[in-house]
Amino acid sequence: LAKTTQPISMDSYEGQEVNITCSHNNIATNDYITWYQQFPSQGPRFIIQGYKTKVTNEVASLFIPADRKSSTLSLPRVSLSDTAVYYCLQGGGNKLTFGTGTQLKVEL
């Protein structure tokens, strides 16, 4: 199964912009890049999805360069409540492949 690589953890402060980069060197032509967020004791929650260039929604932005071998999730002005694990997934179809994710910790 396709695997992505992302930092194990990141620290930030309230009000800052956080960028989490994900590597997916073996991405297939039909694969999308999807990011999920997971709080402790909860199921993952869909954040954003993209194929190439830039996608923006009310929560985040996703930047995917032309070669699609990496992507960056951008969270503007984070708050304490954004402390969570963020997963970068590549692929499509019926099974999502989660890595260990990036533990984001936001402090005052």
Added chain:
Amino acid sequence: NAGVMQNPRHLVRRRGQEARLRCSPMKGHSHVYWYRQLPEEGLKFMVYLQKENIIDESGMPKERFSAEFPKEGPSILRIQQVVRGDSAAYFCASSPQEPGHLSYEQYFGPGTRLTVT
């Protein structure tokens, strides 16, 4: 619109007992997925079901584990003769789209935390 519902939220079983985990997908969703998450790890796909059909069970252990999604009622993940290694969080997700769709989203339930003593 209620989200994906799972029950029980917490389940304690002794070694050798059976565990039954239930999942009700979101209204209008006919695709159900089960995942297992061990502590400090990401979720691992177990099985994908549609009504009355198992579509992909490639992530399911060959023994003691089974899943169903009957025509009526919730999807059930059943673990027979549980062992300590089965202790984990089990998440159910549902989606409205067919697999293979390039753009899909799975909606996750809150999970069932199984503890085997």
